[in-house]
Amino acid sequence: MTTLAEIPPTTIHSPSAASRITSIALMELRIIFRNKTVLLGAVLMPIAMAVYFYYFGAEQMVDPESTAIMAGLTLMTVALLGVYLTATTTMATRREELFLKRLRSGESSDTVIWLGMLAPIVALVAGQLVIIAVGFGTAGMDAPARPFVVLGVVLGFLALCATAGMLTSIYTPSAAAAQITTLPFFAVVFASFFWTAFDDGVETLARLTPGGALQNLLLAGWGASPLDLSTAGAAAAALLAWIVVPYLVAIRRFRWEKR
Numbered sequence: 599m600t601t602l603a604e605i606p607p608t609t610i611h612s613p614s615a616a617s618r619i620t621s622i623a624l625m626e627l628r629i630i631f632r633n634k635t636v637l638l639g640a641v642l643m644p645i646a647m648a649v650y651f652y653y654f655g656a657e658q659m660v661d662p663e664s665t666a667i668m669a670g671l672t673l674m675t676v677a678l679l680g681v682y683l684t685a686t687t688t689m690a691t692r693r694e695e696l697f698l699k700r701l702r703s704g705e706s707s708d709t710v711i712w713l714g715m716l717a718p719i720v721a722l723v724a725g726q727l728v729i730i731a732v733g734f735g736t737a738g739m740d741a742p743a744r745p746f747v748v749l750g751v752v753l754g755f756l757a758l759c760a761t762a763g764m765l766t767s768i769y770t771p772s773a774a775a776a777q778i779t780t781l782p783f784f785a786v787v788f789a790s791f792f793w794t795a796f797d798d799g800v801e802t803l804a805r806l807t808p809g810g811a812l813q814n815l816l817l818a819g820w821g822a823s824p825l826d827l828s829t830a831g832a833a834a835a836a837l838l839a840w841i842v843v844p845y846l847v848a849i850r851r852f853r854w855e856k857r
Contacts, residue, residue: 618706622714626688630718643676645729663822665739670816672730673752674787674809677759680723683780685716685763690770694856702854716760723756743821747830751815754837758808761845768851787812805829811836 692698692715701711735741742748762783770779791809794801804810814833817823823830 615707615710618710619714619717622701622706622711623717626715627718627722630722643679643726649733661822662740662743662820663817666742666816666820666822667813669734669739669748669820670791670813672734673727673755673816674791674812676726676730677723677755678784678787680726681719681756681759682763682766682783683776684719685760686766686770686780687773687776688715688719689764689767690776691773693767693853694772696855698854708849708852712764716764720756720760724752727752740820742819744819744825747815747825748819751812751819751837754841755812758837758841758844761841761848764848764852765844768848768853771856802832805833806836808837808840811840 689698698711702708706714766776766779766783770776786807787809789809790804790807791813793807794804794810794813805814811833814823814829815837818825818830818833
């Protein structure tokens with residue numbers, strides 16, 4: 599006869615942080631794919647842009663500089679709409695639905711919840727960019743001279759849009775309000791991207807803006823400008839700062855419940 603003392607204790611393993619992130623990400627991905635508007639945009643927008651560049655973009659990409667600028671405009675458009683706007687809207691909506699509050703009442707840490715919410719958005723946009731890159735290549739776009747620099751810039755800008763979306767969502771009371779609260783950052787990124795094209799004597803300052811850092815690094819990636827510490831190094835540091843600073847501010851001020 600087996601006594602209770604002879605029965606080995608049962609060890610209960612709690613899910614790891616990676617499994618919790620995956621679980622939240624899959625849950626969020628299912629919600630995204632149930633939204634027909636988001637789904638159509640995720641599929642049709644990159645295909646439409648790829649087709650556009652196939653038929654009309656080749657004549658504009660005549661040298662490394664114009665190719666880098668075209669790539670930057672495309673990256674900004676897709677990432678700001680697909681990651682920044684979607685992240686802002688998603689966080690605001692999930693807060694209003696008390697979904698974030700329920701997630702936080704469990705065992706998942708704040709970082710796990712944020713990563714789980716943002717990972718599917720970033721992954722979806724990364725897939726769109728792959729499709730668009732194929733369209734670029736088919737249109738005759740030259741491959742970047744430093745592909746790892748370009749890859750790092752793309753991933754960095756996606757992360758920038760994600761953390762900026764976290765921060766903006768704090769001041770966004772609803773999904774409808776996201777159309778207004780995201781406009782200032784849209785304007786800053788696009789304006790600073792074009793600002794670097796002017797020889798106005800403040801190129802160093804322009805390089806520290808999100809759009810300026812993006813353009814300088816893409817130019818270096820395509821070989822249109824040198825890859826040195828004074829220009830590309832400063833731009834890389836600025837891009838990293840634009841990722842980290844919004845995140846640090848967001849984790850201090852983030853709201854988990856609706857007002």
